[in-house]
Amino acid sequence: MSILQDIKNAVRSRSIHVSYVDVGSCNGCDIEVLACLAPRYDIEQYGIYVHNNPREADVLLVIGSVTPQWVDKLRDIWEKIPEPKVAVAIGNCPISGCVYARKGTLTTPPVENYIPIAASVPGCPPRPTEILSAILSVAPLIFKDYEEKQR
Amino acid sequence: MRSIVYYVREFLRPEWLRKFFLVKTAPLETPSYFKDYPSLTGKECTACFSCMMICPAPNAIAVLRRQDRWEPEIYRGHCIRCGLCVEACPEDVLASGRILDTTHRDRTAFSSWYHLEVDDTLCMRCGNCCVSCPVNRQVDPQLAGTGTSASDEVVMRVEGGRVRILHEEKCTGCKTCEINCPNRAIRVARMVEGVQEEAEA
Numbered sequence A: 001m002s003i004l005q006d007i008k009n010a011v012r013s014r015s016i017h018v019s020y021v022d023v024g025s026c027n028g029c030d031i032e033v034l035a036c037l038a039p040r041y042d043i044e045q046y047g048i049y050v051h052n053n054p055r056e057a058d059v060l061l062v063i064g065s066v067t068p069q070w071v072d073k074l075r076d077i078w079e080k081i082p083e084p085k086v087a088v089a090i091g092n093c094p095i096s097g098c099v100y101a102r103k104g105t106l107t108t109p110p111v112e113n114y115i116p117i118a119a120s121v122p123g124c125p126p127r128p129t130e131i132l133s134a135i136l137s138v139a140p141l142i143f144k145d146y147e148e149k150q151r
Numbered sequence B: 001m002r003s004i005v006y007y008v009r010e011f012l013r014p015e016w017l018r019k020f021f022l023v024k025t026a027p028l029e030t031p032s033y034f035k036d037y038p039s040l041t042g043k044e045c046t047a048c049f050s051c052m053m054i055c056p057a058p059n060a061i062a063v064l065r066r067q068d069r070w071e072p073e074i075y076r077g078h079c080i081r082c083g084l085c086v087e088a089c090p091e092d093v094l095a096s097g098r099i100l101d102t103t104h105r106d107r108t109a110f111s112s113w114y115h116l117e118v119d120d121t122l123c124m125r126c127g128n129c130c131v132s133c134p135v136n137r138q139v140d141p142q143l144a145g146t147g148t149s150a151s152d153e154v155v156m157r158v159e160g161g162r163v164r165i166l167h168e169e170k171c172t173g174c175k176t177c178e179i180n181c182p183n184r185a186i187r188v189a190r191m192v193e194g195v196q197e198e199a200e201a
C-alpha cells in the first residue's frame, strides 16, 4: 500500500491542477495569476496546470472580495472540486476586502466565511512568485499521504 | 505496436525525464529594490500620524503605543504596498525598496494642510462651527454664541449672515466643526501636495 501511496505522492507533487475564480476583484490579481502562465514564470514547469474546470482541479485560487451574488456560486464551485482539494486566497481582497472594505460597498469579505481557505497570499496584487511559492508549499501539505490520512 | 515502442522510447529519454521531474529555470528571487511591505528602520516615531492619514487602504497601518515609544504597524492582507507611508513619514521611520533613497536624492516630500469649505445652500448660519472650533476659542475667548467675532485672527466667523473662512491655515484638522454642524454644511478635507526642493546648483 505504501508503495502505491509513494507513487501517488510523487505524481501528485508534479501534477497540481489549478482552477481560479474571481468573486469580485479589480482584475489585478487575475492578471498576476495569468502572468504565472507566461514564459517568465512558467507555472507548468513546476507541474502546475491551470484550466478552469473545478471538476478537474485540486487547487482553487479565490480572487476578489466576494460580492453577495457570488456567495452561493462559490460554495457550488467548492463542492464540485473532487477530494483532496485546497483553496488558496489570492490577494488582499479575499482576506480583508482590501480597498473595498469600506462603508457602502457591496462586498462581503472575508472568503473564509464561505469556504475553508488553507493559505492566503497577501498583496495588492501579490507577485507571481508569491502565488507560485504558495501553491507549491501548500499543495504537498494537503495532498501528501492523503489516502493514508483518511484511514 | 510501433507507436507503443515509440512512446516508451520517448518517455525513457533521460532528457525528457529530467525535464519532466525537475524545474528548468532558477528560482525567481524578488529583487531587493522591489517595493515590499514597509519595514521599520529603527528611527524614532514622533506619532504625527502622517502615515496613517495618507494610507489609501483601510486598516493597513496603525501607529501604536508600545511600552515606551510609538511604532507604526503594517497589516498584511490590508496593505497594498503603495509606499505612500514611507514617503509621507518625516522621520524616515519606515522603509520599503528604494523609496527612501529616491526621496532623499530628489528631495521630495509631502506637504499637507486642511481645507475648509462651507456649502452656502446647506448652511443655516447657526454659528455652531465657529463656536465649537477649539482654535477659535483660543484666539478669541469672547466669540459670540452666534459665531460673530471682533477678531480677525479666528479660523472662521459668521460675517454678514454667512460663514466666512479667514485663516484656513490655522485649522488643526480636528473636525469638531464638522461634528457640530447640524446640516453637514462644513467639510474639512486634508489636502496633500507633493513638493520638491530646488536642487542645489
Ligand code: SF4
Residues within 6 Å of the ligand: B038, B051, B054, B055, B056, B057, B060, B061, B074, B078, B079, B080, B081, B082, B083, B084, B085, B086
Ligand atoms: S504601503 Fe501604502 S497601503 Fe501599505 S501601509 Fe503604507 S500607505 Fe498604507
Ligand code: SF4
Residues within 6 Å of the ligand: B044, B045, B046, B047, B048, B049, B050, B051, B052, B063, B072, B088, B089, B090, B091, B092, B093, B094
Ligand atoms: S511612522 Fe512616521 S509618519 Fe507615521 S506617525 Fe511615526 S513619525 Fe509620523
Ligand code: SF4
Residues within 6 Å of the ligand: B114, B116, B132, B133, B134, B135, B136, B155, B170, B171, B172, B173, B174, B175, B176, B177, B178, B188
Ligand atoms: S477642523 Fe477643528 S480646527 Fe479646523 S476649523 Fe474645524 S473645529 Fe476648527
Ligand code: SF4
Residues within 6 Å of the ligand: B118, B122, B123, B124, B125, B126, B127, B128, B129, B130, B163, B180, B181, B182, B183, B184, B185, B186
Ligand atoms: S455649523 Fe454648519 S450650518 Fe451652522 S454655521 Fe457652521 S456650517 Fe453653517
